[in-house]
Amino acid sequence: MAANTPPAAISVRRLTKDYDGVRAVAGVGFDIAFGEIFALLGPNGAGKTSVLEILEGFRPRTGGDVAVLGVDPQEGDRSWRERIGIVLQESQPDPGLTVREAVSLYAGYYDHPRPVPETLARVGLESRAQQLATTLSGGERRRLDVALALVGDPDLLFLDEPTTGFDPSARRAAWQMIEELRGTGTTIVLTTHYLDEAERLADRIAVMVAGTIVAEGTPATLGGRDRADAVVRFRIAEPDAAAALPPRLQARADRFDNGGGVMLRTPTPLEDVEALAAWSREHQIALTDLDVRRPQLEDVYLDLIQPKKAAPA
Template sequence: MTTTQAAALRAAATETEPAVRMRGLVKRYGGRAVVDGLDLEVGRGEVFALLGPNGAGKTTTIEILEGVRKRDGGDVSVLGADPGRAGRSWRARIGVVSQGEGAAQDLTVREILDHFSVYSATPRPTAELIAAVGLDEKAGTRVGRLSGGQRRRLAVALGVQGRPELVFLDEPTTGMDPVARRQFWELIRGLRADGTTVLLTTHYLDEAAELADRVGVVADGRLVEVAPPDELGAELRRTATVRWMEDGAPRTVRTEAPAAVLRDLLAVAGDVPGLTVTRPTLEDVYLSLVGAPSTTATQGDLR
């Protein structure tokens, strides 16, 4: 086999392996595991969202995958390399949008994007980036005068400027208004259409449902479930809650067969006051998975 043939085989293998793979990932602080044995694969071209409460280990996991934080255990592969040992050529293939703000305060939005474009072989045009993140009216404004939400938009533009194969987005829309968030969503859709892999963390359930092919819910450093957004908590979603008033008192039944309950109720009394049938929302499912009380949860079945 020639050197060229061997290189072609390695490239083909790389294209079929996951963009991100971790097995038994562990990170400890002061003896406490903030990431406690995470197993996860993210496919190439996939948009994957990590959900979880503050302190669940999401940001720590992202930083390990980016190669900026050391792990204490487990195996990790990002674009076929160990991020803890990968070099400059590997870093050129990833884009990072962190929660920090490190942009030069005295440069304008346009100037800072033009400045960093020279570090990329195939940068996105500055005007295209400015429009994509909704900063057209702020292109000539110094970074130090931008609002917090506008700085987040600039950080997103810098993170995707070099057309990376994989983009890490850590709570990218924090501080953005609804219009800016939707402009950001269009940017992510464009990245997906280009075949870019996106791994993002977010507190917004609607954002995960809108953008992600799959979501993973993290609680106490562990991955409790992975599924497409509309299949998350499938077992919980099968259960409906039937509520009505009977003799002046509220009654509640949780059941997988609400039609049968309704039939029985209507057979006894043709008019059932306060009758409602609801199923868990994505928020209810998420809160249940992370062990938080749901705003619509019942106190217990009455049958």
């Protein structure tokens, strides 16, 4: 494997997919490096699932080039599938089998499976091994799905909405499990609706809207998040004093209520807060509710998936 390891785990160029002449995926391209966790975000109907199913070899593409572990998924054979694990978005447990039996069944499909007890331990289902899979809770079922995908010891793992419908504690447990997988060097492709999930887990995020990727970057830089203005909010005890703010701040300030609330949009939050503090001391004007906020991933995302108005420069 080492000799002909391709440069990228996944490489996609000008990918298109039509359904009955309707273009669902309209020229998508990206690379995913080995060991990376890559998240594909986007509203329902954006084409995420089509892209994922093409990468997984479940769906033929209309056009473009795709290489997954150096192989065209449409030509993927058994040795290719040996290296890939897939957690489907919706799947029922295998009926009539216990957790251990289900994992053993899938282990038997691989030439070099991970040991079943080790796989169960990795997803935290050891104590459920003897239980019928159909009697597991939602979160446990999802962990079993992950176990079935991991038992082949894959180099590449697809996780399609791994925590949809989870309660917060189950979600945190799932995140921890995925972070542990990162430690083993597994490349992971993730789709999710949860921004906090993408931010916490992903090395890189691509946002898909209407069949194209509208932004790609790290959670910190996506959509120019790192360059976007920060927001400083505070409240002035004497609302009329707001008019006396130094000019530097005055220019950026917006009143946001009649109780003395002021909001500044600024590329230099630290300097502005310093100036604000100096002004407050000097004029003996009390400030409350001071809050400095970088744009959240969610703000950037919601902005990205907005239908574009007149194209900005």
